[in-house]
Each structure stands twice: as structure tokens, then as C-alpha cells.
Amino acid sequence: MAMAFDLTDDTSDDDLLARFAAGEAAAARALTLRLTPVALRVAQRMLGDAAEAEDVAQEAMLRLWRIAPDWRPGVARVSTWLYRVTVNLCTDRLRRRRGVGLEAAGEVADGAPAPVSTLIEADRAAALEAALMSLPERQRQAVVLRHIEGLSNPEIADILGIGVEAVESLTARGKRALAALLAGRREELGYGDD
Amino acid sequence: MAMTEREDDRVLEPFFAAARARPPEPGPDVLARVLAEAEAVQAARPAAGRDTGAAAAGSSGWRALIGVLGGWGGAGGLLAAGVAGLWIGFSGIGALGAASTELWGGAGAILDADLGADGVFSLILDLEAEA
Incomplete structure (x- = not known):
């Protein structure tokens, strides 16, 4: 979608949010372009469903618009707040799924591997996403935020509302399970023995 | 970091790198919906929009x-x-x-x-x- 970037990339989230609250249309556009992808990435990897991830990203952004007038710059990072809201919205969705007996995650993880000849990098990413969906939810959150989003352990602790040691434990257990799931597919996915 | 965790990282890092290199991106329709809601929220509170800075304080x-x-x-x-x-x-x-x-x-x-x-x-x- 063509949207003019009227505000520079180095304008802080805090500043943009204040300008949004003041009614600046350019700030709305800049925040939409900057933060919607963040919410969508996390939601997609937590839910394993593109349509649901879009709904969650939209809802998370709507909540951001609504809290903008009350936002206190410098108290918390906007991105941390958005990660937390997105993770919580995903948790609600997953809980509802369990409530109606849908375990799409397991189905994805147990799917038959694609033929070796067709596997390219996209398939490697897809293999990881499928494996992620087989992890317990908390481990998946920690691994996604740490190793795909690249956040620090203290920031993840803040987002998940737990201690740093708990984050480390969740991440280590999550990676252990992922490695067990994916180790057998490394050769098939073209990684060889490096 | 424990030996097993280092080994896990060795196994997993190529997968993480592939995932980071191919992030899901919001389509134009999603961005349009998000922006439309942003504008609706702004339009719904014009007074609050002006109520910033010294006035807000x-x-x-x-x-x-x-x-x-x-x-x-x-x-x-x-x-x-x-x-x-x-x-x-x-x-x-x-x-x-x-x-x-x-x-x-x-x-x-x-x-x-x-x-x-x-x-x-x-x-x-x-x-x-x-x-």
C-alpha cells in the first residue's frame, strides 16, 4: 500500500504517539507502518494462522490508538506495551481455541515434511513455525521474542510479567524441544552438517 | 550457557535466521484497516486532540x-x-x-x-x- 512517510524513521515512538494524540494524521500513518508489522509478526508466530494474526494486529493497534492520550512518555516503551498486548490477545485466542477443542498447532507440527527437492529457505522458516506451534505457549512466547524478535531477556520478562530467570528457563526448554523436532530435518532442509 | 543449550543454538540458529529473513508482513488491506481505525479514533475526540502540551498539563x-x-x-x-x-x-x-x-x-x-x-x-x- 502506498503511504507517504511524512515523519522520519528516527522520530521516537513516544513522540509519534503524542503527535497522534494531538490529531496529526502523519503520525497515524507513521505508527501504522512502523508498528503493525511488529504486532503481526508476533501474532502470526504465536497463532500460526495468518487471518487470526491480522485480526490480533488490528486489535492491538486499535488499543494503542485508544490509550494514546493517556500515554506517559518515558515510563514504558511503546513497543514493549504493544508486544505485551499482542501476546495477551494471542493467549485469549489460544484459550478460546482450546475451549472449542481445536488444536490446529498439533496438526501443523505433525504435518508430513515437504519433498527435499522443493525445500528452500521459506520451507526452513515454515518448518520452524510449525515446530514452534508444538511448543507450550509460554515457551513459544519466550523463544519468539528472544530469538526471532531479538529482544533482551529483561524486556521479555517485562512483556510476559515474569522474572528474567523464568524467561531464561522457558527459552532453554523451548529450544531443547525445537532442536529435538528440527535436528532430524536439518539435512532434509539443506543445512547439511555445518 | 550449558553445553546442551549451545548445541541447541547451533542446530536452531539457521532456522531462526531463515525466520528472521522472511517475516510475515501485513498486507495493504490490513494497513488500510488499521489506519482507518486510527483516523476514526482521532476524529472521535477532536477536543482531546487539541488537549496537549501546556494545555494538557x-x-x-x-x-x-x-x-x-x-x-x-x-x-x-x-x-x-x-x-x-x-x-x-x-x-x-x-x-x-x-x-x-x-x-x-x-x-x-x-x-x-x-x-x-x-x-x-x-x-x-x-x-x-x-x-
Whole structure:
């Protein structure tokens, strides 16, 4: 979608949010372009469903618009707040799924591997996403935020509302399970023995 | 980091790198919906939109005071009390005697003496300035 970037990339989230609250249309556009992808990435990897991830990203952004007038710059990072809201919205969705007996995650993880000849990098990413969906939810959150989003352990602790040691434990257990799931597919996915 | 975790990282890092290199991106329709909601939220509160910077700082004290008074209803009650006190003062009913002064105390006396509606707001502004 063509949207003019009227505000520079180095304008802080805090500043943009204040300008949004003041009614600046350019700030709305800049925040939409900057933060919607963040919410969508996390939601997609937590839910394993593109349509649901879009709904969650939209809802998370709507909540951001609504809290903008009350936002206190410098108290918390906007991105941390958005990660937390997105993770919580995903948790609600997953809980509802369990409530109606849908375990799409397991189905994805147990799917038959694609033929070796067709596997390219996209398939490697897809293999990881499928494996992620087989992890317990908390481990998946920690691994996604740490190793795909690249956040620090203290920031993840803040987002998940737990201690740093708990984050480390969740991440280590999550990676252990992922490695067990994916180790057998490394050769098939073209990684060889490096 | 434990040996097993290092080994896990060795196995997993290529997968993480592939995932980072191919992030899911929001499509144009998603961005359009998000932006439309942003604009709707902005349009729904034009007053709040202008209520920033110094104006917001000034109004926050007001909101705090009104909250302490129990909302606008409470503030209205205070105003009514001030007007009533003024009326009592002018009408001479204030001569009800020392008992009423005892009952209402100093604040009632202040309102009776020299505060009308404007005076009450002046008092509120003073209180806000001190806050």
C-alpha cells in the first residue's frame, strides 16, 4: 500500500504517539507502518494462522490508538506495551481455541515434511513455525521474542510479567524441544552438517 | 550457557535466521484497516486532540481536583453551596446565629464572606496551582 512517510524513521515512538494524540494524521500513518508489522509478526508466530494474526494486529493497534492520550512518555516503551498486548490477545485466542477443542498447532507440527527437492529457505522458516506451534505457549512466547524478535531477556520478562530467570528457563526448554523436532530435518532442509 | 543449550543454538540458529529473513508482513488491506481505525479514533475526540502540551498539563490538575470532589457532580455541589452561602449572606438569613457558623465551620464563613460562583472557581484555581 502506498503511504507517504511524512515523519522520519528516527522520530521516537513516544513522540509519534503524542503527535497522534494531538490529531496529526502523519503520525497515524507513521505508527501504522512502523508498528503493525511488529504486532503481526508476533501474532502470526504465536497463532500460526495468518487471518487470526491480522485480526490480533488490528486489535492491538486499535488499543494503542485508544490509550494514546493517556500515554506517559518515558515510563514504558511503546513497543514493549504493544508486544505485551499482542501476546495477551494471542493467549485469549489460544484459550478460546482450546475451549472449542481445536488444536490446529498439533496438526501443523505433525504435518508430513515437504519433498527435499522443493525445500528452500521459506520451507526452513515454515518448518520452524510449525515446530514452534508444538511448543507450550509460554515457551513459544519466550523463544519468539528472544530469538526471532531479538529482544533482551529483561524486556521479555517485562512483556510476559515474569522474572528474567523464568524467561531464561522457558527459552532453554523451548529450544531443547525445537532442536529435538528440527535436528532430524536439518539435512532434509539443506543445512547439511555445518 | 550449558553445553546442551549451545548445541541447541547451533542446530536452531539457521532456522531462526531463515525466520528472521522472511517475516510475515501485513498486507495493504490490513494497513488500510488499521489506519482507518486510527483516523476514526482521532476524529472521535477532536477536543482531546487539541488537549496537549501546556494545555494538557494545565487541565490535568483540573481533572485531579474534580476527581477529588467526586466528579463533576461533586464540583457542582460545591458551586451550589457557594451560591447558597452568598444568597444567605445577602438575605440576612446568615443571622441564624452562631450555631450555624459552628456547624459549617470556616469554609462556610469564607464562602459567605466574599465568594460567589467566580470566587469558588478562583478557589479551585488556587488549589490547582498549589497542587
